[in-house]
Amino acid sequence: MNINRLVWIIMHVAANIKNYKFSVIYLLLMLIVSCRRSTEIGAPVVNSSNAVLPAPTKQLSIVPVKIDTLVNHPVLERGVIGEWDSTDVLNPSVIKFKDKYFNYYSGFDGKLWRTGVAVSNDGISWQKFVGNPVLAPSISDWDTGYIAGNGTAIYFAQRIYYFYQGINDRGIANIGLAVSDDGFHFKKHPNPILATGPAGAWDSDSVGDPFVIEKGEALYLYYLGQDSVGVQRLGIAKSVDGLHWTRLSNNPVLDIGAGGSFDENGLGEPSIAYQPPYFYMFYTGRASDEIRNIGYAISTDGIHWKKISTTGLISNKLRSEWFSKVICDTTLIAVGGGKWAVWFGGGNLPVPAENLNGQIGMLILDLGQQRDMTSFDANSDWSRSLVKSTDVLLGSFEIEGDLGKRSTWLGPKAHLTLATTDHAGNSMAGKPIIVEGWAPAQFISSKTGQYEPLTISISINGKIAAKRTFVSDDMFRIEILWPEIAQLLDHTGFVEMDMSADRAIVPAQFGVSKDSRNLSFKVTRIYFH
Known part of the structure; x- marks a missing residue:
């Protein structure tokens, strides 16, 4: 579908309408899953690298971000009682594939988190795949816990790579990979592609919330790390094949907010937009009362970040009842003219991880800069x-x-x-x-x-x-x-x-x-x- 038509439809619709030993481990892990999208195969994970994205670093002073359109109803709703996604539908990851939008999302039935897919021609009206869920916890591998979701999809090397979060039988969250040729049927890799860091590291207890971009000849994985006392920060790893990852030496790259800020309790679920000359990072911030909002930071190299928002991107007056307490899990695609389509998770119950009445919404961000980018x-x-x-x-x-x-x-x-x-x-x-x-x-x-x-x-x-x-x-x-x-x-x-x-x-x-x-x-x- 023509992108301009997509933007017109969105505007028209808008106008008319988790980690200690085990019980404590479980509680903290609840903070790293669902609306908290938060190992290399055959070799240990390398812990540091001087690799950077190919652009110099510079301190920034201004950043243009504007909400152009906010659709006031969910675009992807929960399933009916008894279905695999009947309790929460969150963590969208939207890509263009075969001239359609594919939305890989996490569904919760009150017991397990799993991954499903929905397909759309316009990004608003979605048809869930009849074969859902497409990804579930394993019986005997590293992701035997109750989650196999909270992921990010990218079209890479002529296939869809889906990086997701899993939990092992000791309650430790790691990041894994499943690959698909047709967008519906996935094969998991047997081991995590990014495991927890060494003892004492900023990400020693859990890693999750993956978001991957391709830049130059490499992939960059933005992810949540949690340390032994439950502090959450964001870091980056680099890969050339999607399987073997190297942590960057200047991790973590983004920290929690100061007391009283919208992200003082934690942050995660990063997503990245590249609208030159800036990289924009949109992330979920958790306030002390567990009300969540989207924050953003900017960078000229994708590595060194400056936080911009202190109160969250979406004001209270813009919140509809269905996402009155929780806004999280952004994923985004450029739609032309400096505008980006953004899908997000939302809920009306301010609880840490699940049972949020979670559904998926959509908005359009204007990142235009009023200049000739050519x-x-x-x-x-x-x-x-x-x-x-x-x-x-x-x-x-x-x-x-x-x-x-x-x-x-x-x-x-x-x-x-x-x-x-x-x-x-x-x-x-x-x-x-x-x-x-x-x-x-x-x-x-x-x-x-x-x-x-x-x-x-x-x-x-x-x-x-x-x-x-x-x-x-x-x-x-x-x-x-x-x-x-x-x-x-x-x-x-x-x-x-x-x-x-x-x-x-x-x-x-x-x-x-x-x-x-x-x-x-x-x-x-x-x-x-």
Whole structure:
């Protein structure tokens, strides 16, 4: 179905209508399952890595997030009494597969959590699979406990990978994997793909709430970790195959809130949206009275996060009765124009884990930034943009000069993400990328006394696309043709452009000025031509 039609339908509908030894273990585990979506196979889990997502880090000051539309009724309801999902329907994970929306959700019958699937043409009207549930606790493996759900689905390597939470016979929660070719029938891997951390670690007692994204040539798993005293935080692991995972060395990446905040009692169930230049993390926050809401944090690299919300994303006046106490479990898909369709779990009973009268709702978030994402122009009116130029072109400095003659200095490394479709939906296919600026090769040589050429390299999605060498101070215009760009694009459709220079100067060190910035070259404009 056409995405614009999907957004129209949503607007139309909206307008018309858990871990100690065992009893204590069980209680804490209840906090890590249902609305708390919260090992490598054949080898121990590696506990740390310096791996990061391919973009520099920067502290952020603003973030545009707006609720565009909130559907006021559940889009996926509980089953009738006696069915496997009759008590709670929560933890949606929605993907596009075979031109339809597939929703992998957790159902609870009062005894067991299991995973089912529903299919939709528009994301609002869902048809549950007659063969549900598609995933249940095992009889004798590591996930023999009462949960086999709280998962996340991703289309990867021509198959659907579903990462889910399971509990073993000792009450320990780990993360497992089931794989499907058709979206309905799954085969489990025999061991957890991410087990608890070592004794004393921040995730030593339980791991759960997986959410996986693909970025570059790797998968990144965002997950909940719980320590021996029940404190919950969020961390990240990395993999190239979905089976063997390496924890990042700077875990945990997000902590619980301060006293009195909406997430002071715990946080989990992360979901990630990439709307360049930002990664947005939406997560469930638990207040002291167990009322839950969605919080969000932002990042420019997917690793280092800054919390934005202190009171939750959805205000009390926007809550319908059916999700008056609990809003959790977000999953999301871009629908164009900076807007994202978001499905979430909701309930009207503020209890820690289950029996919430849980059902699944939907809203549209507007993450648009009021700028042309297919270009960077120093002479644009950045006062109208919802983001800073230095966030868009990472590694750059504040724009300088008079109107019409503006430019920005770059350091030795810079990063820019370009969309290949503009805000109106027009494709940039067939157009070359032009990079215009000034290379101060002779200036750097004369001030440093080292007479060497200056080389500027440009990579797209990690592969060299252009290189230019300068021996004098020159204005430049570097052109990268579309056929070469097309070969380097990944599944996201974004152009991840890295620019680097092999020389730089700090003017203050050479008496040129008091300027202490590390400067390599200037850029005026980067655009599809």
